[in-house]
Amino acid sequence: MGSLYGAASSLSDPTALANPLQPPDLSKCHPAIKGDAGDTADCCPPFSDQIEFKLPSPKEPMRIRPAAHLVDKAYIDKYEKAISLMKALPDDDPRSFKNQANVHCAYCNGAYDQVGITPSVALQIHFSWIFFPFHRYHLYFFERILGKLIDDPTFALPFWNWDSPDGMQIPAIFADPASPLYDAIRAPDHLPGGSSPLVDLDWSRSAASLTPEAQWQSNRDVMHTQMVSGAKKRTLFFGTPLKAGDLADGNGQGTLERTPHGNLHIWVGDLTREYKEDMGNLYSEDMGNFYSAGRDPLFYSHHANVDRMWDLWKTLGPRRTDFTDPDWLDAAFLFYDEHARLVRCRIGDSLDNKKLKTDYEPVRIQWRHSKRVPKTKSATTTTKKKRELTDLSKFPLVLNKAISVAVPRPRKNRSKAEKEEEEEVVVVKGIEIDRSQVIKFDVALNDDDDGAPAGPRDTEFAGSFVNVPHRQKPGASKFKTALTLGITDLLEDLGADGDDTVVVTLVPKVGEPVIGGLKIDYLAD
Numbered sequence: 001m002g003s004l005y006g007a008a009s010s011l012s013d014p015t016a017l018a019n020p021l022q023p024p025d026l027s028k029c030h031p032a033i034k035g036d037a038g039d040t041a042d043c044c045p046p047f048s049d050q051i052e053f054k055l056p057s058p059k060e061p062m063r064i065r066p067a068a069h070l071v072d073k074a075y076i077d078k079y080e081k082a083i084s085l086m087k088a089l090p091d092d093d094p095r096s097f098k099n100q101a102n103v104h105c106a107y108c109n110g111a112y113d114q115v116g117i118t119p120s121v122a123l124q125i126h127f128s129w130i131f132f133p134f135h136r137y138h139l140y141f142f143e144r145i146l147g148k149l150i151d152d153p154t155f156a157l158p159f160w161n162w163d164s165p166d167g168m169q170i171p172a173i174f175a176d177p178a179s180p181l182y183d184a185i186r187a188p189d190h191l192p193g194g195s196s197p198l199v200d201l202d203w204s205r206s207a208a209s210l211t212p213e214a215q216w217q218s219n220r221d222v223m224h225t226q227m228v229s230g231a232k233k234r235t236l237f238f239g240t241p242l243k244a245g246d247l248a249d250g251n252g253q254g255t256l257e258r259t260p261h262g263n264l265h266i267w268v269g270d271l272t273r274e275y276k277e278d279m280g281n282l283y284s285e286d287m288g289n290f291y292s293a294g295r296d297p298l299f300y301s302h303h304a305n306v307d308r309m310w311d312l313w314k315t316l317g318p319r320r321t322d323f324t325d326p327d328w329l330d331a332a333f334l335f336y337d338e339h340a341r342l343v344r345c346r347i348g349d350s351l352d353n354k355k356l357k358t359d360y361e362p363v364r365i366q367w368r369h370s371k372r373v374p375k376t377k378s379a380t381t382t383t384k385k386k387r388e389l390t391d392l393s394k395f396p397l398v399l400n401k402a403i404s405v406a407v408p409r410p411r412k413n414r415s416k417a418e419k420e421e422e423e424e425v426v427v428v429k430g431i432e433i434d435r436s437q438v439i440k441f442d443v444a445l446n447d448d449d450d451g452a453p454a455g456p457r458d459t460e461f462a463g464s465f466v467n468v469p470h471r472q473k474p475g476a477s478k479f480k481t482a483l484t485l486g487i488t489d490l491l492e493d494l495g496a497d498g499d500d501t502v503v504v505t506l507v508p509k510v511g512e513p514v515i516g517g518l519k520i521d522y523l524a525d
């Protein structure tokens, strides 16, 4: 097919010359931008010579990451000690907690430009296929630094098991104000003991108060959509290609990066936006803005679970493998290792956690099978009123209320083999947002107008667009991206696979993005 991601992708053209993203030039690092008022943060790391990454020796012990809600006292003591030591390192030591948090800040909020590209293009490690490998390396070095500080080569970070009913709260080890694992800048109502402490993986900035059972059912269905039914092609799961010179915004994030990854950033962060005498302007710190997310120790456990999902995704079906495209494999980043050396790391060396001597403690996975039902068949819905339709010719438009559009399907009733070959996708094109704001909108298919739009538990719900605030440049902060959602299973489950059109409903949840258009397409990779 090739047209979907256009010239930006060498997936579509095997003869194109490889042009992988290059690591930044640290000597040209400039201040990162926090938010709309243009306040800057100095996230630049100390500069030094770089070496090439080498895999750890096969003789090194495995580091087995435990679930954060299951760790014992001895583990907590060890982890707290390691974080305290890291926080005590001086500011000129790249291994200090502050500098480690700044690694993320610099790669996310515009401190680096892509090397050798004019006019300048910011380096951005979200919104594309480099999201998973970048964060894997970040955890890898963060963990090894901690292990070195306590002289324990088996030390492994805990993962926040938010995909299980027992992990649906901020883990207790991060919630004790006396602990070095605590962070004071979080949404108070989401703390254990707060007014809505249960993790909502589909959070839309509303105070949901579901029972634990109902919240778990919703979270389970979110996980199934993001990992199984909606992630049957690589670009759907990892995000779309990005090579040197491309704006990161392109065609966008993979399933997991949006939800639950992005949702949980804004769920944990304190979304306050105001000026405070003692703190200056607030921009959803700490977890709710990329520049500050790494200051919360919970960030690293959140990302450990995101990383665990990469491993799990590859076990869930036949064609679920890593990309083989050199533009992905040879893209590279810089990190500091446990000896404070600057290391150049290729994506290609990060694909196998076992080779990195990292693994995850096995826990029960309860979202493999879908329990979703169409709204028309669920007990809570009685009416069956068709939605009023907006014409495709009305785009671009500002999404300030729910709209429904009948979108033609070029093909219908495809064979099983055709469906395996190409995933049917709905593409929301030309999404224009202010990158410094929280933005979320939902997408549903053939959803009747019965008052409540489809949610994660309904078959009709296809997914959401989610933006975690991050500012890259002073001045303009608009950016354009797209959202691609896999819908082959969904259409079958709705009994709509023989229809000529599908009614796509867009529901704004937070913010008012501009939407450029909608189409149905077929995705091979």
Ligand code: C2O
Binding pocket: 104, 108, 126, 135, 261, 265, 290, 293, 303
């Ligand atoms: Cu780089 Cu969870 O963010």
